[in-house]
Amino acid sequence: MTGRATFRHLFAAATFIALGVYWTQAGYFGHEILAEIAVFAILAMSLDLIAGYAGLVSLGHAALFGTGAYLFAFFSVVLGWPVGLSMVAATAATGMIALVVGSVVTRVHGIFFIMITLAIGEMGHEFFFKNRTLGGDDGFAGIERLDLTWIGLDLNTPATFSMTLIVVALVIYLALNRLIASPFGAVLHGLHDNTTRMRALGLPVRRYQTSAFALSGTIAAFAGTLTAQHTMFISPKLLHWTLSGEVLVMVILGGLGTLAGPVVGAATLVFLRHELSDMTQYWGFWLGLFLVLIVMGGRNGIIGWAEWAWRKLPGGNRGAPADENTQGEEKGAADAAR
C-alpha cells in the first residue's frame, strides 16, 4: 500500500511542481490555462471521490458544478451579497441539493445510476437554460472576484489568481488524501469492491454512499464558484451532461481512484485542448480517439501506465507498485462483474 501511495504522491507532486514552473514562465494566456486546469483538477478530484472510490459513476456531476456557479452569481450579483459569503452560501446550498439528490439516486445501481444522474443533471441544465432572471441560454455576466487585497492578494491580476487556484487545488488534494486514508475512506473502498459484503458487515451502505455523493457535490459546487470568478461569465453549458462526460474523461485519462490521476488528467486535457485547438479544428477526434485507446488499453490511465513502466524498467526489482497493480486488476474485474 505504502509503495503505491508514495508513487502517486510523487506523481501528484511532480504535476504541481510542473504547474508551478509553467506559472513562472506563463504570460496572460498561460495564466488563464493554469486557472482552468486548477478548477478542473478540483472538479475531477471530486468526481473521483464517488466514481473511483465509491464506485458511483455519475454523468450529472457538471450539474452540481454549474449549480454552484449559478447560485454564486445569483447571491453575489442579483442579491448583492458579499463575494465571500456568496461562495460559502452557494457551496453549502448546492451541497444540500447534492445530499437530497444523493439520497434518491443511490437507490439504483450500475447503468441505471448513470442514467438517473444524467436525467437529474439535465433537469438542472434545462432549468437554468430557461430561467430568464439568470440570463437563460445567453448566459450571465458581471460576476466579480473575491477581494483578498487585505492579505495582499489582488485576484484581478491573472498571475495571482492562477497561483491562488493552484494552491487551493493542492490543499483540496491533500485534504482528500487524508479523507481517503481515514476509516470513512476505507468504507468507500469497501463499497467499491463489494457492496454486498459491506452490507453483510452491518454498514449502512446507502448512508455512506449518500454522504460521499453530498461531499463530492459540495466540492464540485465550490469549483463552480471558482470557475464563475475565473471567467466572470457563466452559461448553462456548465451543467450539460457532455461536460460531465469530459470531466469523467479527465478522471479516466489520469487514473480512476487515485486522486493524483484526476489532477494529471485535468492538466493534460486542458493543456492539450488549448495546444491542439490551435493546430486543428478537429480536436474532438483526437480527444475521442485518445479516450478509446486509454480505456481499451486496460490499464488505469496515465498513472496506471506510469506504474507499469516503473515496474518494467530494467535494473532492480521494484516490487512496490507491482503487487498493487494486481489489486487494481482485481478491482477492474469487480467492475466488470457489476
Next chain:
Amino acid sequence: MLSDGGFWIVQILNSLQLAMLLFLLSVGLTVIFGLMNFVNLAHGSLYAAGALIGYSVSMWTGSVWWAYLLAPVAVMALGWALYGLVIDRMRKAGPMNQVLVTFGLIFVLMDVQRYIWGTDQVGVQNAPFSGSIEILGQIYPEYRLFIIAVGLGVFALLYLSLEYTRLGAEVRAGVDDAETASCLGVNVERTFLIVFLIGCALAGLAGAVALPAFSAEAGMGIAILIPTLVVVVVGGLGSLTGALAGSLLIATTLTFGQVFLPKFAGILMYALLVVILLVRPQGLFPARS
C-alpha cells in the same frame, strides 16, 4: 385552440411522427442492451451518419429513395467496423468502460462527419410526399404521415420476425437468459452481431427518413441520444413493445409539453425517467419477467 379538433389531431400526429423516429432509434439500442447489457452511447452518431450519407446519396443519384435504401446499408457497414474494432472487445468490460469508450466514439464520429460534410445544415428538396393535406381545417405535411407509416411498418416487420422466425426465437431466448440459450445451442455471439447490425441499419434508416423533414448536420446525433436512452430505460430493456410504448410516451410528453408548458418540456421528460427508475426500475414492459 383547445376545443379545436384540428389542433389536437395535428399535435397527436406530431407526437406520433416523433415517436416513430425515436422507435427506429431505440429499438436497436434496447435489444443490444437487453441481449448483452451493452451500452452504446454512439448510437445517436449512427443516426447522424444515416442522415448525412442519405444526403450525399440523394445528391449523387437525384432520388431520396436511393438514400432510404443505401444509407441503412452504409451505416450497417460502419456499425460492423465499429463492432470489429471496438465493441466486440468491450463486451465484458462493464457498463462504465462501455459508456466511456462509446462516449469517445461520439467525439470521433462527430468530427469525422464535420470533416466530410462540414458544419452547416444540409437538406434535400426532391423528397417524395412533399405536398400537404388538410385535416379538419389544418394544413399538414404529407411527409410526416410517411414517417409514421415507415415506423409502423418497421414495428410490424420486427414484431413478426421476433415472434415467428428462428432468429426471433433466438433473440428472445438470448434476452431472457443468455447462458441457458447458449447451453441449448443458440449461438448468442452471432445473434448479438446480427441484432447489432440490424439496430445500426435502423438508426441509419431513421436518419435518412428524418433528412427531408428536419435536414441534417454533424452533431445531430447528440441531441437525439438522450431522448432515445430515456425511451430505452422507460420502456424496459430488451423489449420491442417497451421501445414502442416508451417512444409514444416520451414523444407525447415532449410534443404536448412544448405546446402547453414550453418552459418545462425537457424537465418533464427527465422527471418521467426519474420517477420510472425509482418506482419501476425494470421499465414499463421489461423483456425479462
